[in-house]
Amino acid sequence: MHTYLVTGGCGFIGVNFVRRVMETRPDWRLINLDALTYAGNFGSISDLDGGRHRFVHGDITDGDLLKRIFDENEISGVIHFAAESHVDRSILGPAAFVDTNVTGTFKMLQAGLEAWKAGRVAPGFRFLHVSTDEVYGSLGAEGSFTETTRYDPSSPYSASKAAADHFVRAYHRTFGLPTMITNCSNNYGPYQFPEKLIPLIIFNILNEKPLPVYGDGSNVRDWLYVVDHCDALLTVLEKGSPGETYNIGGGEEKKNIEIVHILCDLVDQRLNRPSGTGRKLITFVADRPGHDLRYAIDASKIERELSWRPGVDFEEGIARTIDWYLNNMDWVESITSGEYHGWVNENYGSR
Ligand code: NAD
Ligand code: TYD
DSSP states (O other): OEEEEEESTTSHHHHHHHHHHHHHOTTEEEEEEEOOOTTOOGGGTGGGBBTTEEEEEOOTTOHHHHHHHHHHSOEEEEEEOOSOOOHHHHHHOTHHHIIIIIIIHHHHHHHHHHHHHTTOSOTTOEEEEEEEGGGGOOBOSSOOBOTTSOOOOOSHHHHHHHHHHHHHHHHHHHHOOOEEEEEEOEEESTTOOTTSHHHHHHHHHHTTOOEEEETTSOOEEEEEEHHHHHHHHHHHHHHOOTTOEEEEOOSOEEEHHHHHHHHHHHHHHHTTOOTTTTGGGEEEEOOOTTOOOBOOBOOHHHHHHHOOOOOSOHHHHHHHHHHHHHHTHHHHHHHHHTHHHHHHHHHHOOO
């Protein structure tokens, strides 16, 4: 058995990753370290706990806890997801982004380095840092981000992820720690917290609430189905080279307003509502400060070197996502009511 340490495995991408590993890697054990912030939901993986998945309720800024985890387990690799991840929250309260994304990543690197230097990790150890394309800043109408695009972050969120990326790269160059970085475009799919565009719009259409579109809705994002992202991360972990960076994207560029229109029309169809019902809820609101105009990923390196490419196109992925939310409204409601925090505190003690 190989033991991997996943951080933030109760968040959106982490939950999908844990589930994917359980399905596809029978010889892996996971230690899932998560602080269960507002974005972490133990209920999303509680059915897997015990056996090959072990949940540890704790904070990545807790160096003693990290040392204990590395001392007690021969870790084959780290998949570092834990972060504050929402741009709008980073505008309202950036401090948590510095604590978790910058200091937390530094603590993870330091704990990993000490274990690696002492020979307490498994042979072939890797530290995979999961980052974002937002570190590259905004594109105009043309072009796409490559792995050599200059960093130019716009929001406190992307600035904190950029700082973390620099530390990860520095730990490879200075100390030789076998780190790798992935910079991925916008993910969508099951288990995404309903503050992000796609689940927020689905949730509001279902509840006949206004659909807030920032500015004129012409900002463009490159969308990737979350399970494809998880497979890309597994590919990098198993085949990537230490010190390298890999961009990951879906090649599915869409304006925000197009996304909102697609969601309105598909949800209307699913609910047999008259066409146009959802679109009537669209409300243009003040733009996000520092709002990046366009993101687009050039994912040719990971395709060329590691043979990964997305398997699910937007049409298929968005249909699966809508169906998942329609079938899991109790999940959305428990998330928004904070019910799951009560469950975890009863079972694991509060933070
Ligand atoms: P998320 O906000 O849904 O989940 C974050 C998880 O980290 C939660 O479970 C939370 O409880 C946990 N966490 C937060 N602070 C912690 C701390 N101090 N200690 C331990 N756990 C903590 O985020 P997500 O969308 O799943 O993103 C995961 C990672 O992927 C992040 O690093 C993010 O920057 C990156 N990323 C996300 C996207 C996207 O579209 N969602 C795209 C590219 C990269
Ligand atoms: P979001 O899901 O927050 O991801 P990110 O900001 O990391 O790309 O937002 C995606 C796009 O949707 C972004 O251009 C901002 C826009 N947006 C809205 O127009 N309305 C909303 O309510 C939200 C949350 C986002």
